[in-house]
Amino acid sequence: MSKKKSRRDFIVIASYSMGAVGAGAAIWPIINQMNPAADTLAMASTEVNIGALEIGQALTVKWRGKPVFIRRRTENEINESRQVDINSLRDPQADEERVQKDEWLVVMGVCTHLGCVPLGQKTGDGKGDYGGWFCPCHGSHYDISGRIRKGPAPENLEVPPYSFISDNVIKIG
Amino acid sequence: MKSSIPNSQFKNPVINWIDTRLPIFTAMNEAVGTEHPTPKNLNYWWNFGSLAGVTLVIMIITGIALAMNYTAHVDHAFDSVERIMRDVNGGWLIRYIHMNGASFFFIVVYIHMARSLYYGSYKAPRELLWILGVVIYLLMMATAFLGYTLPWGQMSFWGATVITNFFSVIPFVGEPIVNWLLGGYTVDNPTLNRFYALHYLLPFVIAGVILLHIVALHRFGSNNPLGIDIKSDKDMIPFHPYYTIKDFFGLSVFLAIFCVFVFFLPNFLGHPDNYVPADPLSTPAHIVPEWYLSPFYAILRAVPDKLLGVLAMFGAIGILFILPWLDRSPVRSAHYRPMYRVFYVIFIVNMLALGYLGVQNPEGIYILLGRACTAWYFIHFLVIMPLLNIIETPKALPKSVSDPIFSSGSSSLSPAASRKSK
Numbered sequence: 001m002s003k004k005k006s007r008r009d010f011i012v013i014a015s016y017s018m019g020a021v022g023a024g025a026a027i028w029p030i031i032n033q034m035n036p037a038a039d040t041l042a043m044a045s046t047e048v049n050i051g052a053l054e055i056g057q058a059l060t061v062k063w064r065g066k067p068v069f070i071r072r073r074t075e076n077e078i079n080e081s082r083q084v085d086i087n088s089l090r091d092p093q094a095d096e097e098r099v100q101k102d103e104w105l106v107v108m109g110v111c112t113h114l115g116c117v118p119l120g121q122k123t124g125d126g127k128g129d130y131g132g133w134f135c136p137c138h139g140s141h142y143d144i145s146g147r148i149r150k151g152p153a154p155e156n157l158e159v160p161p162y163s164f165i166s167d168n169v170i171k172i173g
Numbered sequence: 174m175k176s177s178i179p180n181s182q183f184k185n186p187v188i189n190w191i192d193t194r195l196p197i198f199t200a201m202n203e204a205v206g207t208e209h210p211t212p213k214n215l216n217y218w219w220n221f222g223s224l225a226g227v228t229l230v231i232m233i234i235t236g237i238a239l240a241m242n243y244t245a246h247v248d249h250a251f252d253s254v255e256r257i258m259r260d261v262n263g264g265w266l267i268r269y270i271h272m273n274g275a276s277f278f279f280i281v282v283y284i285h286m287a288r289s290l291y292y293g294s295y296k297a298p299r300e301l302l303w304i305l306g307v308v309i310y311l312l313m314m315a316t317a318f319l320g321y322t323l324p325w326g327q328m329s330f331w332g333a334t335v336i337t338n339f340f341s342v343i344p345f346v347g348e349p350i351v352n353w354l355l356g357g358y359t360v361d362n363p364t365l366n367r368f369y370a371l372h373y374l375l376p377f378v379i380a381g382v383i384l385l386h387i388v389a390l391h392r393f394g395s396n397n398p399l400g401i402d403i404k405s406d407k408d409m410i411p412f413h414p415y416y417t418i419k420d421f422f423g424l425s426v427f428l429a430i431f432c433v434f435v436f437f438l439p440n441f442l443g444h445p446d447n448y449v450p451a452d453p454l455s456t457p458a459h460i461v462p463e464w465y466l467s468p469f470y471a472i473l474r475a476v477p478d479k480l481l482g483v484l485a486m487f488g489a490i491g492i493l494f495i496l497p498w499l500d501r502s503p504v505r506s507a508h509y510r511p512m513y514r515v516f517y518v519i520f521i522v523n524m525l526a527l528g529y530l531g532v533q534n535p536e537g538i539y540i541l542l543g544r545a546c547t548a549w550y551f552i553h554f555l556v557i558m559p560l561l562n563i564i565e566t567p568k569a570l571p572k573s574v575s576d577p578i579f580s581s582g583s584s585s586l587s588p589a590a591s592r593k594s595k
Binding site: 024033035036037040060061062064065066067076109112113114116117118135136137138139142151152153 | 334363367474535
């Protein structure tokens with residue numbers, strides 16, 4: 001047996017490679033059909049009237065099928081979240097970076113651990129050890145800036161893209 | 174002409190004609206018939222393999238019946254299940270059998286696995302037999318999870334959310350993979366549809382792996398309570414009629430217990446929150462998995478880091494794949510391993526404790542206990558199992574399966590001694 005590469009070796013390798021490419025091309029649509037469909041992808045945006053919210057109140061709205069927490073924070077809550085030593089946080093972020101207007105906190109109501117909706121929006125809810133939100137699934141505590149303080153979640157509650165259309169209306173998405 | 178065809182030897186001419194051309198009756202006879210020699214000393218712990226097979230058949234039959242009445246759409250799924258419960262003829266019975274059948278499938282399989290752990294059935298030359306079993310177990314967990322999503326109750330929705338989010342720990346591609354699994358940004362109608370399709374598919378995949386499991390079993394035959402190799406035909410009896418009748422007796426006991434749950438305690442093993450329709454905006458205050466996944470849920474929660482928690486949980490199952498190489502002791506049965514026997518009991522208690530902790534609120538003493546039990550789970554497999562071979566002196570093994578009964582030397586022929594050897 002000669003170790004010299006022959007034309008036949010080339011043909012064998014080339015045809016196997018083509019076969020693999022063909023098989024991959026045939027399988028891809030089957031895999032890709034499971035990705036989000038066009039109607040799901042359509043980036044819906046939602047406008048929310050926040051004029052009725054008093055200081056200290058919270059509102060939950062639905063955007064892309066997920067809850068968004070809107071909270072009109074009190075003076076105390078704002079001060080409290082700004083006095084935290086940022087370096088002590090798991091996901092270091094200043095409160096100023098997380099809000100557009102100091103009073104209004106807008107975050108996704110989805111725990112960054114495994115996707116549960118944290119408690120803390122309603123008056124009767126437990127708000128966790130840091131006065132923000134508490135995720136009942138695996139015990140993550142968020143502060144009043146939506147930052148992770150304790151528990152298994154790795155990141156702060158996500159801030160969705162939003163803008164103030166007027167003083168009373170925000171557009172999410 | 175006549176002599177050139179190798180004829181089968183069945184008395185019934187029709188069976189004989191078929192078997193000569195398609196040796197299906199020969200195959201059955203060699204699988205569970207008179208032509209399948211089996212160790213004569215198997216005890217009742219060996220009933221649970223065939224019980225698991227029967228349970229799978231029950232699940233497939235009731236599942237197909239439920240599929241005829243179920244609607245896989247987020248707006249109709251919950252109502253269609255309620256319609257099955259109230260309006261479909263016998264629907265309540267079929268659903269309760271299917272619901273409790275899932276739990277009992279796991280009970281049977283957990284006992285089957287515990288048997289294997291006690292008598293060392295996973296050791297050479299049966300490593301692949303054990304690994305195929307772990308594959309079946311994984312497929313069962315996937316199937317059970319997918320099925321639990323279908324009624325579209327609160328636990329369905331949030332269980333699906335939590336479990337699909339496990340994949341978000343994968344670096345860089347985690348988020349796209351979760352969106353690919355869900356078919357969107359959140360658990361929704363595309364998710365329900367694909368879960369339904371896969372829930373229908375996987376039981377047949379399980380049946381396929383069971384076939385391989387049985388082929389691997391028949392390569393070396395069943396292990397036995399003494400864990401020693403079979404030396405001669407004297408140690409064997411044919412599967413039929415001896416073990417078919419024993420399996421049927423076990424099955425009747427099993428079905429009696431099963432019926433108590435189906436008819437008198439149908440929701441005992443479930444969670445009432447799943448009778449609340451799914452609400453994507455509100456997670457139930459206390460979310461728990463079904464009891465059979467609870468030990469692994471406890472391990473997930475014991476680790477205060479997302480990535481490590483998910484790794485520990487998958488690792489706890491993954492570790493079973495390498496068990497045949499972690500346990501270095503050449504002695505199979507715990508009967509002859511005084512130290513392993515103790516650690517085995519501790520392991521079972523620890524497993525039950527994890528199961529209990531998995532359904533408690535993650536606060537206070539439960540967090541601490543969860544961590545201790547999780548640590549012990551891994552210590553058992555990674556430290557105790559390899560170490561035992563070095564520090565343990567096994568008892569003397571009998572020469573053959575018949576030996577402990579008709580032994581020479583010191584042991585007596587008393588009925589008590591022979592009973593003990595079983």
